[in-house]
Amino acid sequence: MKPLLEISHLDKQIGTLHLQDISFTLEPGYIFGLIGRNGAGKTSLIRTIMNLYRKDSGNVIVNGCPMDTMEREAKDQIGFVLDEFLFEEKLSIAANGKLFGATYTAYDHELFLRFCSRFGLNPKQKTGKLSKGQKARFQLAFALSHQAKLFIMDEPAAGLDPLFRRELTGYMQELVENGTRSILFSTHLTSDLDQIGDYIALIDEGRFCFCMDMESLQERFVLVKGTEQEISALHSPHILATVHEPYGSTALAEYPDESLISGLDVSRPTLAELLFYLQKGRCIS
Ligand SMILES: Nc1ncnc2c1ncn2[C@@H]1O[C@H](COP(=O)(O)OP(=O)(O)OP(=O)(O)O)[C@@H](O)[C@H]1O
Structure with missing residues (x-):
């Protein structure tokens, strides 16, 4: 089966951090957890994979689409929940859905509104007024509404109440259940990863200390x-x-x-x- 994410020899210098020779692949149907202490490079790696930071060298391929030459097609397949809020804070949830949904080939606004309702979000509310946890819920609803194959989440559970955190791990398992989607996520909550992770990478000072399946x-x-x-x-x-x-x-x-x-x-x-x-x-x- 074709991997949903192929990272090879990724290199990026960001300030004093050097992301160095990062390589791994993620097949459909699996959850990949990224752990490491504060400042180890998790967010920087995620941003580099998503081409929010331009890599110095190496390759990122999403479901067969190289980020270098097919960026739109690659990003079309990524659903993201990031620490930094990339949406328009002055607009409502619904308006953000429509605005950013237009950049995806398969965005379904009705589906987005259904997820908003499931996550207890009022579509008329301005996103700038949302709490941290509500912003994460909004991003998750949006990520689920454009038929993404690869879900990239940067500490998605940070700032979530325990109840929704538990629901989130349930959604994550549900997402990969049918074997067509995968999740790459960073976390400090190792107990969540103990429960749902299939693969795990430990990053320290921009390098992988190990990257392997949970069984190994x-x-x-x-x-x-x-x-x-x-x-x-x-x-x-x-x-x-x-x-x-x-x-x-x-x-x-x-x-x-x-x-x-x-x-x-x-x-x-x-x-x-x-x-x-x-x-x-x-x-x-
Ligand atoms: N835009 C930037 N400019 C300069 N340096 C940066 C930038 N972004 C990241 N860095 C450097 O990269 C280091 C790692 O930051 P990063 O946010 O990737 O760590 P992290 O593992 O996600 O940490 P945390 O667990 O605290 O979120 C920072 O300590 C900083 O030195």
Whole structure:
């Protein structure tokens, strides 16, 4: 099956940030999560993929359409929810739908209004007066109204109340369910990603530390718990970090040999734990 997104050797210098040699592909039917600390380059990468920042080198291809030579066709297939509000704040929700909808081949205004109603939005309200969460809902309604194949979302759940946040993860799963659409999204909410992510990339200082499917990630890293003595005795290049706390010690190990960890308490880290221990081990800044 043709990938919905193909990124190869993407490079971009933005101020002091250098997005460096970013490559990945996203097939239809999957959710790809992008994580990383504040300032790691998530928003910059998303903006570069969408050609809001012009890349220095590399390629972005959306459902077979190269961003360089078929930008309109490529953007036609992208539904976005961004941190920065790109719509006309002086106009109403409905007027924004019509205005920006005209730039998409398959925009359906009736469908947009139905989504607005489903998300509790009044189409007559000016977008400039919307709260952060309402702006996210508006963008989502619009993204869902022009038959986009690839959904790109920059921290879509930031500023959303817990109820709608839960609904949002439900919509995201619904979107990819029939195997024809995909989602690339950035988030700090690793628990959401633990639940719905199929692929995950960790970005740090503009580079991918890893980019892999969730299953491989779970095979790659383990947490090993024991007494301070037991954990201190683990000398191996497979040990990425050790943390000693009053109530016990923990090591993060990568592809550990069975012999190294036998007899110890071994578990799979959550994403939050993985980030914590990678940082402790100075694998990420
Ligand atoms: N327009 C710009 N001009 C100059 N530097 C920029 C610009 N945009 C981004 N940067 C640089 O890129 C860095 C990364 O910013 P970016 O917004 O991509 O991070 P992020 O991972 O999305 O962070 P956060 O989680 O806080 O949203 C910034 O710290 C800044 O140095």
